Amino acid sequence: MAELVASRAASREARKNVRTSNRRRRAIMLAIVLGVILVAALVAGLTMSPDLYASDYSQKQQAPNAVHWFGTDFQGHDMFCFSIRGLALSIVIGLLASAVSGFVALILGSISAICGGWVDKVILWLADLFMSIPHMVMLLLISFSVGGGTLGVVLAVALTHWPSLTRVIRAEVLRIRTGEFVAASRAMGKGNVWIAWHHVVPNVLPQFIVGTILLFPHAILHESALTFLGFGLPLDSPAIGAILSSSMKYLATGAWWLAVFPGLMMVAIVLLTFTLGDDIKQLTDPHTVQE
Numbered sequence: 335m336a337e338l339v340a341s342r343a344a345s346r347e348a349r350k351n352v353r354t355s356n357r358r359r360r361a362i363m364l365a366i367v368l369g370v371i372l373v374a375a376l377v378a379g380l381t382m383s384p385d386l387y388a389s390d391y392s393q394k395q396q397a398p399n400a401v402h403w404f405g406t407d408f409q410g411h412d413m414f415c416f417s418i419r420g421l422a423l424s425i426v427i428g429l430l431a432s433a434v435s436g437f438v439a440l441i442l443g444s445i446s447a448i449c450g451g452w453v454d455k456v457i458l459w460l461a462d463l464f465m466s467i468p469h470m471v472m473l474l475l476i477s478f479s480v481g482g483g484t485l486g487v488v489l490a491v492a493l494t495h496w497p498s499l500t501r502v503i504r505a506e507v508l509r510i511r512t513g514e515f516v517a518a519s520r521a522m523g524k525g526n527v528w529i530a531w532h533h534v535v536p537n538v539l540p541q542f543i544v545g546t547i548l549l550f551p552h553a554i555l556h557e558s559a560l561t562f563l564g565f566g567l568p569l570d571s572p573a574i575g576a577i578l579s580s581s582m583k584y585l586a587t588g589a590w591w592l593a594v595f596p597g598l599m600m601v602a603i604v605l606l607t608f609t610l611g612d613d614i615k616q617l618t619d620p621h622t623v624q625e
Contacts, residue, residue, distance in 0.1 A: 361613035368606045372425055379422020387415040387572060395584075398591050405591040407577075408584060417596040419572040424600065427484065428553035431491035435553070436546035439496040443503030444538070447511065457504075461497035469494060473556055477565045487566045491553045499545040503538060510537050540614075548611040551604040558600060574600050 390410035398405045404413035446457040464472065472494045477486035510516060510533055519529050560566035561575025569576045574596050581592035 361610060364606060364610040364613065368603075368610055371603065371606070375418060375421050376425055379419045380426075382415060382419055382422075387411050387419055395589060397589075398595075404595040405589075407580065407589075407592055411572075413577075413591065413595060416572050417574070417577065417599055420574040420577055420596065421599050421603070423567070423572065424554050424557055424574050425603070427487055427491075427557045428550050431488045431553040431557070432495070432546055432549035434488065434492035435495040435549050436499065436542060438492065439499035439545065440503055440538075440542050442496065443500040444507055444534075446500070447504045447507035454504075457500070461500050464494060464497045469556075470559065473560055474563070474565050477560050482560075482565050482567075484567065487557050487560055490560065491556050494556075495549050495552055499542075499549065502541055502545060506538050506541050507534060510534050544611055544615045547607065547614065551607040551611075554600065554604060 388411070390406075392410065393402070393406050393412075394408055394410040396402055396406040402412050402414065404417060406412060407416070442457050442461075446454045473490045476490040476493055480486045480489055513533070516529055516533055519533065524532075557566060558573075558575035558578065561569070561571075561573050562579045564579070566575055567573040569579055577596045578593055581589070581596075584592055
């Protein structure tokens with residue numbers, strides 16, 4: 335009986351190790367694939383000559399063909415080049431907004447946990463306030479108040495995505511502060527700087543990285559949504575939201591390619607990022623790493 339129990343336990347442990355190994359390999363592959371796609375889109379989009387997606391009314395409203403892979407729109411823009419350029423802009427705005435939002439969450443979450451008292455109450459009250467207001471309404475108000483454009487979109491996305499990550503980081507810092515290893519370090523005469531560098535930073539960094547990665551697809555989606563509604567980038571700019579907004583007028587005429595291809599490109603980036611962030615979260619979370 336004891337041998338049977340030990341054999342089953344060993345079998346369960348082996349299956350756990352296989353699942354963890356498979357998840358780790360998938361995370362690595364996703365990171366490589368996503369990195370290649372992002373770098374290629376950024377390089378191709380930001381260095382692309384405007385002549386490649388300039389208006390050419392003699393080529394307008396063409397379905398996908400050998401010359402224009404994604405077809406052309408009502409102004410004769412080559413939709414493949416136009417979409418690559420728009421995707422690059424969305425990626426830049428998404429990276430910038432998610433990085434700003436992540437650092438805001440890191441600073442506020444750490445201050446809230448370390449200071450406590452009224453500082454902790456004020457930060458938690460602000461987080462609850464931002465989370466209680468409908469997200470899109472807050473995005474529209476912030477973007478509109480600063481005049482829209484790239485600055486409006488970045489500020490709107492960055493200032494509305496920090497509350498949930500702030501709470502995660504605050505909880506992690508509180509857990510670390512009450513840990514036995516911190517108490518042991520203090521008993522050995524270690525200072526706050528040493529404890530922060532050797533205990534707080536290594537334990538908070540995975541939460542910060544995963545949270546920032548998961549903010550990135552939200553930033554892309556909300557940038558496109560703001561532009562689509564007319565409160566983000568100009569509608570005549572090569573941006574995914576602007577392309578989708580303009581395409582709505584022509585879908586009834588059968589010009590399906592104006593929305594399908596740009597939308598699929600954005601959805602692919604978002605899904606890859608969500609999957610990668612979820613895998614990294616599973617691998618770094620001590621509560622799920624052995625599941």
